[in-house]
Amino acid sequence: MLCDVKEKTRGGCINPIFTCQPCGAQFVSIGVKDCIGIVHGGQGCVMFVRLLISQHFKESFEIASSSVHEEGAVFGAVKRVEEAVDVLLMRYPDVKVIPIISTCSTEIIGDDIDGVVNKLNAGLLKEKYPGREVHLIPIHTPSFVGSMVSGYDVAVRDFVTYFAKKTEPDGKLNLITGWVNPGDVTALKHLLAEMRIDATVLFEIENFDSPLMPYGNFVSHGDTTVEDLSGTANAIGTIALNRYEGGKAALYLEKEFGVPAILGPTPIGIRNTDTFLQNLMTLTGKPIPESLVRERGIAMDAITDVTHMFLADKKVAIYGNPDLAIGIAEFCLDLEMKPVLLLLGDDNPNYRNDPRVKALQENVDFPMEIITNADLWELEDRIRNQGLELDMIFGHSKGRYSAIENTIPMVRVGFPTYDRAGLYRHPVVGYAGAMWLVEQMANTLFTDMEYKKNKEWILNVW
Amino acid sequence: MPYHEFECSKCIPERKKHAVIKGPGEDLTSALPQGYLSTIPGSISERGCAYCGAKHVIGTPMKDVIHLSHGPIGCTYDTWQTKRYISDNDNFQIKNTFATDMKEKHIIFGAEKLLKQTIIEAFKAFPAIKRMSIYQTCASALIGDDINAIAAEVMEEMPEVDIFVCNSPGFAGPSQSGGHHKINIAWLNQKVGTVEPKITSPYVINYVGEYNIQGDQHVMMDYFKRMGIQVLSTFTGNGSYDELRGMHRAHLNVLECARSAEYICNELKKRYGIPRLDIDAFGFTTLAEGLRKIGMFFGIEDRAQAIIDEETARWKPELDWYKERLRGKKVCLWPGGSKLWHWANVVHEEFGVDVVSVYTKFGHQGDMEKGISRCQEGALAIDDPNELEGLEAMDMLKPDIIFTGKRPGEVAKKVRVPYLNAHAYHNGPWKGWEGWVRFARDIYNGIYSPIHQLALLDISKDEIPTDKGFETQRMLSDRDLSEDITASTVLHQYSGKYDCLAELSGKTYPRFETDLAHAV
Numbered sequence: 001m002l003c004d005v006k007e008k009t010r011g012g013c014i015n016p017i018f019t020c021q022p023c024g025a026q027f028v029s030i031g032v033k034d035c036i037g038i039v040h041g042g043q044g045c046v047m048f049v050r051l052l053i054s055q056h057f058k059e060s061f062e063i064a065s066s067s068v069h070e071e072g073a074v075f076g077a078v079k080r081v082e083e084a085v086d087v088l089l090m091r092y093p094d095v096k097v098i099p100i101i102s103t104c105s106t107e108i109i110g111d112d113i114d115g116v117v118n119k120l121n122a123g124l125l126k127e128k129y130p131g132r133e134v135h136l137i138p139i140h141t142p143s144f145v146g147s148m149v150s151g152y153d154v155a156v157r158d159f160v161t162y163f164a165k166k167t168e169p170d171g172k173l174n175l176i177t178g179w180v181n182p183g184d185v186t187a188l189k190h191l192l193a194e195m196r197i198d199a200t201v202l203f204e205i206e207n208f209d210s211p212l213m214p215y216g217n218f219v220s221h222g223d224t225t226v227e228d229l230s231g232t233a234n235a236i237g238t239i240a241l242n243r244y245e246g247g248k249a250a251l252y253l254e255k256e257f258g259v260p261a262i263l264g265p266t267p268i269g270i271r272n273t274d275t276f277l278q279n280l281m282t283l284t285g286k287p288i289p290e291s292l293v294r295e296r297g298i299a300m301d302a303i304t305d306v307t308h309m310f311l312a313d314k315k316v317a318i319y320g321n322p323d324l325a326i327g328i329a330e331f332c333l334d335l336e337m338k339p340v341l342l343l344l345g346d347d348n349p350n351y352r353n354d355p356r357v358k359a360l361q362e363n364v365d366f367p368m369e370i371i372t373n374a375d376l377w378e379l380e381d382r383i384r385n386q387g388l389e390l391d392m393i394f395g396h397s398k399g400r401y402s403a404i405e406n407t408i409p410m411v412r413v414g415f416p417t418y419d420r421a422g423l424y425r426h427p428v429v430g431y432a433g434a435m436w437l438v439e440q441m442a443n444t445l446f447t448d449m450e451y452k453k454n455k456e457w458i459l460n461v462w
Numbered sequence: 463m464p465y466h467e468f469e470c471s472k473c474i475p476e477r478k479k480h481a482v483i484k485g486p487g488e489d490l491t492s493a494l495p496q497g498y499l500s501t502i503p504g505s506i507s508e509r510g511c512a513y514c515g516a517k518h519v520i521g522t523p524m525k526d527v528i529h530l531s532h533g534p535i536g537c538t539y540d541t542w543q544t545k546r547y548i549s550d551n552d553n554f555q556i557k558n559t560f561a562t563d564m565k566e567k568h569i570i571f572g573a574e575k576l577l578k579q580t581i582i583e584a585f586k587a588f589p590a591i592k593r594m595s596i597y598q599t600c601a602s603a604l605i606g607d608d609i610n611a612i613a614a615e616v617m618e619e620m621p622e623v624d625i626f627v628c629n630s631p632g633f634a635g636p637s638q639s640g641g642h643h644k645i646n647i648a649w650l651n652q653k654v655g656t657v658e659p660k661i662t663s664p665y666v667i668n669y670v671g672e673y674n675i676q677g678d679q680h681v682m683m684d685y686f687k688r689m690g691i692q693v694l695s696t697f698t699g700n701g702s703y704d705e706l707r708g709m710h711r712a713h714l715n716v717l718e719c720a721r722s723a724e725y726i727c728n729e730l731k732k733r734y735g736i737p738r739l740d741i742d743a744f745g746f747t748t749l750a751e752g753l754r755k756i757g758m759f760f761g762i763e764d765r766a767q768a769i770i771d772e773e774t775a776r777w778k779p780e781l782d783w784y785k786e787r788l789r790g791k792k793v794c795l796w797p798g799g800s801k802l803w804h805w806a807n808v809v810h811e812e813f814g815v816d817v818v819s820v821y822t823k824f825g826h827q828g829d830m831e832k833g834i835s836r837c838q839e840g841a842l843a844i845d846d847p848n849e850l851e852g853l854e855a856m857d858m859l860k861p862d863i864i865f866t867g868k869r870p871g872e873v874a875k876k877v878r879v880p881y882l883n884a885h886a887y888h889n890g891p892w893k894g895w896e897g898w899v900r901f902a903r904d905i906y907n908g909i910y911s912p913i914h915q916l917a918l919l920d921i922s923k924d925e926i927p928t929d930k931g932f933e934t935q936r937m938l939s940d941r942d943l944s945e946d947i948t949a950s951t952v953l954h955q956y957s958g959k960y961d962c963l964a965e966l967s968g969k970t971y972p973r974f975e976t977d978l979a980h981a982v
Contacts, residue, residue, distance in 0.1 A: 010579075010580075010583045011562070011563075011576050011579040011580055011583065012530075012560065012561060012562050012563055012576065012579065012580025012581075012583055012584065013535060013538070013560070013561045013562070013563035013580075014558065014559075014560055014583075014584065014587055015542075015558055015559060016535050016538060016539045016542075016559070016561060016563070018535065018539065019535060019536045019539035019540055020534050020535050020536030020537075020539070021536075022536065023536060023540075036506075038503075038504060041600070041632070042511040042512075042513070042600055042631075042632030042633045043501065043507070043509045043510055043511045043632070043637070044510045044511030044513055044514045044537070044540070044541075044632050044638075045511075045536070045632070047508065047509065047510040047511070047514075048510070048514070048536075048540035048541060048544070049540065050869055051540075051544055051867075051868060051869050052540060052544075054868060054869040054872050055544070055868065058872060059872050060869050060870070060872035060873045060876075062506060062849060063506075064503075064504045064505070064506050065501075065503065065504075065506075065507070066503045066504070067500070067501035067502070067503045067507065067509075067636075068633050069500055069501075069633055069634075069635065069636055070633055070634055070635065072633065073600070073603075073604065073631075073633040080503045081503070083502070083503045083504065084503035084504030085504065086504070087473075087474055087502060087503060087504035087505055088504040090473040090474070091470055091471070091473060091474070091505075091850055103600075104533070104534050104536075104569075104599075104600055104601040105600035105601065105604060105631075105632065105633060108569060108600075108601060108604045108605065109604060142566070143533075143534035143535070143536050143601070144534045144564050144565050144566050144568070144569050144601060145565070145566050147535070148536075210876075212875060212876060212878070212917055214878070214917065214918055214919055214920035214921075214924075215920060217853065217876050217877050218876055219876065347565065375563075377587060381587065397543070398539070398542065398543060401557045405557075
């Protein structure tokens with residue numbers, strides 16, 4: 001087999017690809033309307049995640065901390081959660097959903113966040129806030145398990161588990177997007193609208209890209225409501241586009257309420273988008289309209305313009321969230337490119353058995369490495385010390401120096417992409433995303449050819 | 463000086479004593495906001511943790527060091543690439559970060575073995591780097607790993623390396639400030655006095671509490687070199703590990719950010735008798751005073767004066783160009799700690815702006831004392847502000863610009879207040895004479911941005927002016943200025959380059975021959 005799946009052999013981490021679980025849960029929490037999460041731990045666990053999210057979106061999001069100090073670390077800090085819930089409810093009258101997100105410190109000291117939720121439900125909420133709709137949701141995301149990706153998966157599951165309630169079938173479809181950008185949600189909703197499918201999109205984050213208005217204060221927030229979440233039990237089916245970011249929730253709905261679940265594929269590239277539309281047809285019985293045939297055609301036309309001329313045989317490395325990285329690798333193969341290195345940045349044992357990874361192993365006809373529990377040194381070391389030659393890198397901004405130092409063109413994808421303007425507005429999914437990605441690749445290569453004076457004249461007649 | 467009660471915080475009475483308004487003729491004896499107290503959970507405070515105060519603020523600016531955090535991955539990832547402390551060794555410390563990436567099994571069985579393995583792997587990956595700082599986190603503190611013992615073991619096995627250990631878990635104290643203190647003392651106890659530096663001048667200083675944001679330290683080194691002063695070490699911006707081990711041989715500690723680094727200065731005084739001199743390198747008059755004081759200490763005031771005269775002559779016309787256009791603009795000065803008093807008075811004196819509010823996220827009462835005494839009457843001073851109080855204050859004060867952090871800057875944007883990054887700067891460096899003009903230029907460009915003006919127009923209600931295809935900053939800023947100013951041939955706009963540091967590298971300095979003979 002030319003494609004190896006290996007785990008990083010070093011023990012520690014040099015230049016990480018992911019942050020830890022609580023970040024994923026926090027990212028989910030801001031997707032819910034009238035929701036402010038409380039992260040139970042040190043203040044840095046919130047302050048830096050808020051900074052990271054604001055670096056990416058150039059917006060500020062509201063997340064609170066229980067501000068565990070020394071005393072709490074020694075004697076237990078559940079009282080800080082009680083106080084935090086009360087302070088939040090007093091000062092934010094619209095808040096009704098409060099996930100309590102644990103961290104490494106509070107998991108190690110064994111703070112019982114489930115117990116404190118029960119206590120608050122029976123005490124504070126009844127006595128001080130009677131009649132007010134308040135949902136406290138304990139979410140366990142110890143930082144020493146998984147990564148921000150699993151934190152996202154766990155939090156989606158916990159939100160859905162908490163709210164989902166079977167009443168009457170509503171004929172709607174659940175679409176769990178995974179960790180995406182507002183531009184992706186817009187693109188997905190467009191596909192659903194063209195198919196005339198009524199769907200609940202989890203999470204509805206288009207407003208993360210919020211306006212600067214001449215009046216008022218438009219705080220960026222998600223728009224998924226309590227009703228959206230409770231209705232997920234009544235859907236005709238669930239599609240979780242990203243297996244590792246929402247898959248758990250889809251399987252829960254299937255097991256608990258018999259809502260059929262389809263995991264993946266991440267609709268990156270033409271082929272995966274086709275499959276997504278096929279899955280939509282299967283679940284809803286709705287046909288694919290001519291408008292999407294045409295939209296696909298426009299993308300096909302644009303992609304054909306650059307593929308075999310410019311992209312074919314280019315060697316690329318990809319790192320980032322697993323579904324995104326695998327999706328891009330698949331698309332690259334359709335584009336005749338060679339994804340020679342795929343870095344999956346946590347120790348999830350399921351990557352090895354992922355059908356997409358298996359398919360790569362069975363069919364790739366050039367040497368390819370897939371590294372799990374990877375860090376960015378796996379990339380840097382291969383370039384610097386092992387002679388790996390790359391034409392392009394796909395990944396998020398934290399790995400930008402591998403590209404800069406080694407003068408390798410880089411296409412920014414995923415989260416976070418703080419060193420480029422406005423990327424969150426552009427989709428990488430659907431036909432629109434496929435076209436955008438290919439044009440980004442081409443233009444990035446072209447710019448690099450010009451800077452390096454590497455046959456830049458070839459563009460004269462293209 | 464009455465306490466100021468925020469509407470949004472009426473329900474949390476503990477907040478009452480954390481804000482005051484400086485009334486006419488009042489002094490600090492009537493009221494001073496409380497500071498550095500336990501944070502109120504759920505208030506959406508802006509504070510960070512003691513780990514970041516140690517590692518991120520003070521540790522990582524050291525340039526020739528592998529910075530390794532012992533804990534789960536998040537602490538490392540989150541404090542990586544969120545600062546602008548550059549270095550002259552190609553920014554090694556910005557580009558690379560290291561972690562043990564502790565997992566569940568390590569929490570249960572301990573992670574000392576993993577730590578040792580990670581240390582060795584890190585040195586192997588970067589063979590040119592022989593120095594390391596290890597930072598404890600909440601997780602490694604709680605499971606009780608003995609980092610010091612592992613570091614000692616590795617140093618014994620690898621005699622060419624040296625390792626510093628900082629035990630400052632995130633929960634140690636109400637904010638990042640606890641971490642500043644811990645790393646100051648840890649460095650002093652473990653490392654100062656372990657290297658004997660070569661003394662090449664009779665005038666030897668440590669430059670302390672300077673983090674080389676966008677090259678501030680490079681700018682200041684230029685002045686020190688022009689004065690013939692030997693800077694043994696910088697704590698810690700662009701600082702070298704081994705140079706910082708020789709801090710004990712300085713004749714004087716020149717201190718900038720007293721909030722984060724006065725501890726080490728005070729201890730160096732106690733243990734080695736090195737006096738501490740506080741300076742402000744922000745602002746023409748304040749910097750001049752600082753250099754003059756250093757000159758006086760060593761008896762080389764003339765050298766300081768020569769720099770002051772040259773730099774002032776070069777840059778004053780540019781500073782004043784901006785001052786004329788910034789006069790009376792309202793500023794919220796909302797930094798983390800020390801800049802509240804570094805800037806409170808000098809931005810008013812030299813930029814002409816009015817400071818309508820000061821706040822501090824992690825400062826102590828001492829910082830508020832200095833800040834309030836230096837800021838203008840009527841200013842609102844807030845300790846450990848939170849999201850809603852910040853919005854309420856902006857609504858009440860209607861500032862023209864706000865100097866704060868990146869994320870709170872996004873909050874300000876949404877209520878149409880332009881912001882400048884007080885921690886990392888917009889287009890710095892902001893220290894030094896040229897730097898101070900760059901700050902003025904950034905303020906000017908923020909306030910007089912035609913785009914900012916367009917943000918205020920409600921096209922559904924306001925009359926849309928249809929007579930213009932564009933406006934320039936000058937059309938906005940000069941509208942009500944007298945012709946004396948607008949047509950002045952003396953005053954002019956900033957004339958420096960985008961990267962004003964480039965010409966400093968490779969610059970030659972006068973050799974003070976007599977100094978060499980007197981070096982001790």
